[in-house]
Amino acid sequence: MPTGGGGMSVALALPPGDDGARRRTTDRSFEQFLSENYTALERFLQRQCFDPHLAEDALHEALIVALDKWETVSRHEKPLYWVRKVAWYKLQTLHDRQKWKDTVPLENVADDVVEPRTAHEVERLVLHTARLLPAQHRAVFALMLEGDTDQQIALQLGLGEKTVATYKATVRRMFREQLSEGAPDGPR
Missing domain, CATH: 1.10.10.10 (Winged helix-like DNA-binding domain superfamily/Winged helix DNA-binding domain)
Structure with missing residues (x-):
């Protein structure tokens, strides 16, 4: 199982019936993308979200979507932009779901700036x-x-x-x- 730059294991799977060469090419391409961009994607999400676990979940969900559509995404001029946008939307969705769970009011976070x-x-x-x-x-x-x-x-x-x-x-x-x-x- 290939590992992304942040230590994330990714199960690379293509639809049944794909030939082995196509699968290996897609696997290598996605693995290369992860090794080059995982840290930047992670940092992008962590700068917007103050819960590192939530940011990580959003990133992983975005990478699952990206992997599923990798043959199309990899042909984009800037695949990083596509994945960033998906990750951003995933983060917003996860954040909205958790908005009312055990949150600390922002006004109480850092009054002593x-x-x-x-x-x-x-x-x-x-x-x-x-x-x-x-x-x-x-x-x-x-x-x-x-x-x-x-x-x-x-x-x-x-x-x-x-x-x-x-x-x-x-x-x-x-x-x-x-x-x-x-x-x-x-x-x-």
Whole structure:
């Protein structure tokens, strides 16, 4: 059984009747995709979801769908974008299902946000601020952190480029506000 970059085992199965050469080609192609992209996909989902198990479940569900349609998906110009979009939708679905289960109100999560002094504090501020963002804004933010352009983000999330630019501006404004509110000496 091939293993993805994150240690995930994948049972590669094609419909019965496929010849062995086609199966091996598809297996190798999907395995190559996993080895090159598993970590990036995992990081993308974890930046939007604060439950690593939920992010992992969404990723695995998306990979199952991708494997099932791999012969078609692999012919896309950017298979990573296709899988990312499916993973994002899977994450939204899983998140909506768990929304009302044992959740901690966001207002109680990090009331003590102060000016970050270490990398760990910066990461905490980023997570706190990201929690305040709507789902699409978080997705834009996660892809922004990956270094994707507005055009690439729009393509992956099915948004317009102007919408992406607006969401990015909103994210930046929220971070500035969080920093100025948490800074002991007031706004910068």
